[in-house]
Each structure stands twice: as C-alpha cells, then as structure tokens.
Amino acid sequence: MGAASSLPIPLTSDDLQRGRGARRISPNLVAGSIILFVIIGLVIAAPLVTSYSPTALNATQALLGPSLHHLLGTDELGRDEWSRLLYGGRVDLEIAFLAVLASFVVGTAVGCLAGYFGGWVDVIAMRVVDVILAFPFFVLVIALVFILGPGTKSIYIAIIATDWVSYTWIIRREIIAMKRHEFILAAAALGYRHIRIMIRHLIPNCITQAIVYSMSDVVFTILTIVTLGFLGLGVPPPAPEWGSMMSDGQQFITTHWELATFPGIAVVIAGIGLSLFGDGIADLLRVE
Amino acid sequence: MTDLLLSVRNLRVELSTRREIVRPVENVSFDLRKGQTLGIVGESGCGKSMMLRTILGLLPRGGRITGGEILFQGTDLLKLSNQQLRDVRGRLIGMIFQEPMTALNPVMQVGEQIAEGPVAHLGYTKKAGRRRAVELMQQVGIPDAARRFSAYPNELSGGMRQRVMIAIALACEPQLILCDEPTTALDVTIQDQILKLLVQLQESTEISMIFVSHDLAVVSQICQSVAVMYAAEIVEIGSVASVLADPSHPYTLGLLRSVPDFDNVKAVLESIPGIPPSLVEPPEGCRFRARCEFAQEDCASGDFPLLFSDGERASSCIHSNSCREAAQADPIIGSRVR
Numbered sequence: 322m323g324a325a326s327s328l329p330i331p332l333t334s335d336d337l338q339r340g341r342g343a344r345r346i347s348p349n350l351v352a353g354s355i356i357l358f359v360i361i362g363l364v365i366a367a368p369l370v371t372s373y374s375p376t377a378l379n380a381t382q383a384l385l386g387p388s389l390h391h392l393l394g395t396d397e398l399g400r401d402e403w404s405r406l407l408y409g410g411r412v413d414l415e416i417a418f419l420a421v422l423a424s425f426v427v428g429t430a431v432g433c434l435a436g437y438f439g440g441w442v443d444v445i446a447m448r449v450v451d452v453i454l455a456f457p458f459f460v461l462v463i464a465l466v467f468i469l470g471p472g473t474k475s476i477y478i479a480i481i482a483t484d485w486v487s488y489t490w491i492i493r494r495e496i497i498a499m500k501r502h503e504f505i506l507a508a509a510a511l512g513y514r515h516i517r518i519m520i521r522h523l524i525p526n527c528i529t530q531a532i533v534y535s536m537s538d539v540v541f542t543i544l545t546i547v548t549l550g551f552l553g554l555g556v557p558p559p560a561p562e563w564g565s566m567m568s569d570g571q572q573f574i575t576t577h578w579e580l581a582t583f584p585g586i587a588v589v590i591a592g593i594g595l596s597l598f599g600d601g602i603a604d605l606l607r608v609e
Numbered sequence: 610m611t612d613l614l615l616s617v618r619n620l621r622v623e624l625s626t627r628r629e630i631v632r633p634v635e636n637v638s639f640d641l642r643k644g645q646t647l648g649i650v651g652e653s654g655c656g657k658s659m660m661l662r663t664i665l666g667l668l669p670r671g672g673r674i675t676g677g678e679i680l681f682q683g684t685d686l687l688k689l690s691n692q693q694l695r696d697v698r699g700r701l702i703g704m705i706f707q708e709p710m711t712a713l714n715p716v717m718q719v720g721e722q723i724a725e726g727p728v729a730h731l732g733y734t735k736k737a738g739r740r741r742a743v744e745l746m747q748q749v750g751i752p753d754a755a756r757r758f759s760a761y762p763n764e765l766s767g768g769m770r771q772r773v774m775i776a777i778a779l780a781c782e783p784q785l786i787l788c789d790e791p792t793t794a795l796d797v798t799i800q801d802q803i804l805k806l807l808v809q810l811q812e813s814t815e816i817s818m819i820f821v822s823h824d825l826a827v828v829s830q831i832c833q834s835v836a837v838m839y840a841a842e843i844v845e846i847g848s849v850a851s852v853l854a855d856p857s858h859p860y861t862l863g864l865l866r867s868v869p870d871f872d873n874v875k876a877v878l879e880s881i882p883g884i885p886p887s888l889v890e891p892p893e894g895c896r897f898r899a900r901c902e903f904a905q906e907d908c909a910s911g912d913f914p915l916l917f918s919d920g921e922r923a924s925s926c927i928h929s930n931s932c933r934e935a936a937q938a939d940p941i942i943g944s945r946v947r
Contacts, residue, residue, distance in 0.1 A: 503711040510665050511777065512698030513729055521725070525716045 350601020356594030364410040373401035375408035409561035417542040420480040428488025436496030495527035536599025615641040620677035633659040635841040646818040648828030651838035657821040703778030707790040709770035713762040720758030726780035745776040768799035840896040847922035857929035
C-alpha cells in the first residue's frame with residue numbers, strides 16, 4: 322500500500338453498482354496464470370508438441386545429447402527426454418491436483434461438521450486430526466506407500482489420507498468464529514436445515530483461507546510425488562515422472578547433466594507458477 | 610377467543626454459564642391476537658430479546674426452558690420436535706433482527722437470500738423464488754428491485770438492508786413476525802420510514818407482530834398493546850393508549866418520564882435512579898423496589914404477579930394507585946389523559 326492508495330479515489334458509477342467489483346488483479350496473479358497456462362497447455366497438448374513416445378525404447382539412440390531432433394537429448398534407454406518431461410508433467414500435475422482437490426473436499430466437510438456441531442463430533446474429528454498431525458508428513462506418506470505397495474493408487478491414498486487434516490484444521494477454526502455471527506442465527510430463525518446453513522451460509526464465508534492454502538498445497542504435493550518418485554516409491558516405470566527421471570538421470574550427472582536437471586527445473590517452474598497464482602488468488606479473495 | 614394467535618403462559622428460561630445461572634425470563638405470560646401488534650419495552654438486558662429467541666426455540670448454548678408453554682395456534686411450541694420446529698420457523702413465524710448488516714449473509718446476493726425461504730420451505734423452483742424475491746423487494750419499497758436482486762449487503766444502505774430483512778421475514782407469508790429492535794440501528798428519518806412500512810405491511814397482510822424495543826415512542830407508533838418488562842418479568846401490560854396515558858407501574862412511569870419532551874425544552878431529562886438488579890440473584894419481593902419512589906415495607910417480600918384491573922390491563926405493582934395519582938399530577942403524562 323503506497324501513499325497514493327490512501328487518498329480517496331472517486332468511485333465510478335460502476336464501482337457504486339458493484340462495490341465488490343473493485344478487485345485487485347495483482348501482477349502475481351497475471352504472471353502465475355501465464356506460467357500455469359503454458360505448463361498445463363504444454364502438458365495437455367504433449368502429443369502435438371512432440372512426436373516421440375515417452376516410453377518407446379531405442380537402444381541405438383541412448384544418451385544422445387540435446388539436438389534439434391531430441392531437444393533435451395535422450396536417456397540411457399533411448400527415450401526422448403523432452404517427451405518424457407511433458408508426459409511426466411501430466412502424471413505429476415494430475416495426481417497433485419486431484420489429490421489436493423479430494424483432500425480439500427474431505428477436509429472441508431469434516432472441519433465444517435466438527436466446527437458447526439461441536440461436542441463429541443468435534444472431539445472425535447479433532448483427535449483423529451491430532452493423531453495424523455503428530456506424525457511427520459513425509460514419514461507418514463512414505464510409510465503408507467510402503468504398506469500399500471508402489472503404484473498411483475497408493476500415492477493418491479497416502480496423500481489424501483495425510484493431507485485432509487490441514488483443511489479440517491483451517492475450516493474448523495473459521496467455522497467456529499463464523500457461526501457466532503448473527504446471520505447464522507438468522508438462518509436458523511428462518512428454519513433452514515443444518516446442511517443448508519453449512520453449505521449456503523457458513524462455508525462460502527469460511528472457504529477463502531482454505532482456497533489460498535490449497536494453492537501452496539498443490540506445490541507441496543508435487544514435491545511429495547517427486548520425492549516419492551526419486552526414492553523409487555513413485556509411479557512405477559516405465560511411466561515418466563519427474564522424480565524418477567531425476568533419480569534415473571543422476572547416475573549420468575557428470576556426462577549428461579540435462580537428464581537430472583531439466584525435471585528439476587520443471588518442478589521449480591511449476592512451483593513458482595502455482596505460488597504466484599496462489600498469492601494472486603489471496604489478493605483477489607481478501608475480505609474487504 | 611378464537612382469534613388468539615399466540616399465548617405465552619408462565620414462561621421461564623434459565624441460562625447456565627460456567628459460573629452462574631441467569632434467569633432472563635421469569636413467569637412471563639401474554640396473549641397476542643391475529644392482526645395485532647404487541648410491543649415489549651424494557652431496558653437492555655431485561656430479557657426481551659431472549660424471550661423472542663425462546664419463542665423460536667433458539668436459545669443460546671446453556672439456555673433451558675424451565676417452565677410454561679408457548680401456544681401458537683393452540684400448539685405448544687415447546688413440545689415440538691426439532692423437525693417440526695424448523696417448519697414453524699420462517700414459515701409461520703418470521704424474525705427481523707436489530708442490525709441488518711450482521712444479520713445478512715455478506716457473501717450472498719440479497720435477492721438470493723430473500724428467495725431462499727420460499728425455495729427451502731415452499732418448494733419454489735429457483736426461477737419462481739427469484740420472481741417472488743423481486744416481488745417482495747418491490748413490496749418493501751426497494752427501488753429498482755430487479756437490479757438490486759444481485760446486490761450484496763455491503764452495497765446497500767442501512768435502510769435498504771433493513772427492507773431486505775423485512776422481505777426475508779415476509780417471504781413465506783408467516784402469520785407472526787418477531788421484531789427485535791428493528792429500527793434501533795437506523796437513522797431517525799430511516800427509522801420512521803421503516804416503521805411506516807411495517808404498519809403498512811401489517812394493514813395490508815393482517816400479519817401479527819411482536820415488536821421489541823427500548824423506545825416507548827416507537828412502540829406507541831406501531832403497536833396496539835404493550836408489555837413493559839423489567840428484570841425478566843412483565844410488570845405492566847395493556848393497550849398502548851391506556852398504558853401510556855395511565856401508567857400503573859412505577860417503572861412504566863419512570864420510562865415515560867425519561868422520554869424527552871420537545872415541547873418543553875427547559876425541562877431536565879429525567880432518568881430512573883439506580884440500575885436494574887442482577888438476574889443471577891434477584892432481590893426478594895418486588896424487583897423494582899430499590900429504584901421505586903412509592904416503595905413501602907410490604908414491597909420487600911412476597912410474590913408480585915400481574916394484577917388484572919380489567920380484562921387486558923394489568924400491573925404487578927401493589928401500590929398502583931399512588932403511581933397513577935402521581936402520573937395524573939405529572940403535567941406531561943397527565944395531559945394525555947385529559
């Protein structure tokens with residue numbers, strides 16, 4: 322907030338009609354959106370961007386350096402690195418977004434019920450949350466994947482099972498503060514059911530923080546998936562995945578640095594894009 | 610009396626907090642006929658708002674009804690299940706709150722909020738609910754209703770928001786509307802508009818109202834009868850004309866004296882000395898005793914039920930005659946009688 326913004330700015334008639342219309346589209350949001358748009362666009366349009374299969378083996382073409390044919394070269398099994406990077410993004414981003422979405426939904430529902438009804442519902446829900454929060458996140462995820470066996474399904478289960486508690490924690494606190502407001506009493510006085518009061522009146526007033534958090538949560542979840550891949554607990558081969566690509570590439574780091582480096586750069590760029598986007602969303606949704 | 614809509618009998622409410630038990634409603638009884646408006650006046654914290662919440666079964670945590678009945682069209686609301694009570698709320702009994710800014714959902718379009726009742730209770734489709742909302746917004750005098758439908762509460766003025774609240778309360782055509790100081794948070798000029806709107810709505814829809822206020826002038830403007838509450842009890846009840854002209858409880862007299870008199874600018878604004886008693890441990894005998902100019906020794910103990918002088922007029926004061934004489938002698942109050 323600079324000095325200029327504290328001066329009274331005359332409202333246009335448009336502002337008067339829609340007071341909420343004066344929203345801040347921050348540079349962060351623009352930059353984040355552009356980065357995300359490019360990444361997601363490339364990943365979705367992977368078959369159009371590259372003609373190579375991410376899994377086709379070609380022993381004669383192994384470990385070629387970057388060239389016009391293979392933009393980022395090929396790995397030790399002769400697979401095109403650029404193609405693997407794009408298809409790997411599909412896997413990483415898809416798991417991250419879906420797992421966060423599921424955690425968001427489950428966590429919000431549990432947090433809302435716990436905060437709204439209080440009493441024993443709250444006690445039970447929050448003890449479960451406490452137990453899950455008591456373990457270090459990575460330890461729990463790795464243990465779960467280890468127990469369930471490697472595979473996409475295990476990764477989903479492990480992430481959702483550990484991640485929903487963050488949303489429960491955020492939402493419950495907001496709901497407890499919000500349910501004391503008079504409009505909730507007013508909604509009860511109008512004879513609305515609990516479910517209607519929660520969905521139509523409480524959650525829309527409480528969800529902002531959880532949405533903002535979910536953006537950084539996607540970044541964190543991508544890192545989790547990549548880490549699992551790097552540790553060999555990720556998506557099983559031959560499917561491309563950024564973490565396992567880094568893991569495979571590191572043995573050639575002295576001769577073919579690009580194999581391990583570019584997946585890492587992809588993670589960083591995706592993380593920056595999502596973080597900027599999350600910041601922008603936070604500005605946009607900030608309660609006035 | 611077949612046209613009796615609501616009859617509250619010996620209602621008692623208890624609120625237990627961690628440290629103490631408060632009794633904000635003690636032995637309260639009153640009747641409300643169809644199409645009638647009853648005003649409930651009293652100081653802050655005397656239990657008026659708690660009584661409204663009790664009628665709807667919306668006591669705060671720790672609240673408990675310890676006795677009495679609330680007969681609405683002959684059914685005791687206290688005996689209904691939660692589900693049955695939900696059907697009463699909003700649909701048969703509406704409520705208007707004091708502060709329209711906090712009583713409206715800040716992130717929902719006002720039109721949506723008005724349409725929600727008919728959709729939830731009367732099975733309206735979204736489209737029909739929307740039509741109904743616009744119709745109601747016109748009815749409560751919101752200009753340019755179709756466009757204001759999609760406004761959010763913070764985009765409307767206080768008066769407009771209160772009109773929205775009224776439209777929400779009216780949406781399911783209830784038979785009774787509970788008004789909890791609906792004009793207190795508004796400017797005087799807007800207050801007057803809202804009161805006129807309520808009177809006009811009442812005349813056109815024959816809806817009954819309970820109007821809680823601390824302002825006798827407001828109550829006299831829109832109510833036919835009035836109950837004066839002091840320290841959780843009703844101390845005087847009767848038609849507005851008779852209570853205001855001929856107060857027979859010293860507390861009512863005190864309230865009347867503390868209304869500013871603009872015809873007589875020199876007069877000092879009177880107030881009732883002292884503060885209301887604690888509702889945790891109310892004093893023995895008459896609760897107004899410590900602040901009362903007519904108090905005698907016999908006020909110090911015993912029960913003080915409402916004593917009916919004729920069918921609808923009652924006071925709990927056992928020295929009501931000296932109070933009435935003092936009222937007649939008062940130049941301002943006495944002049945209303947003459």
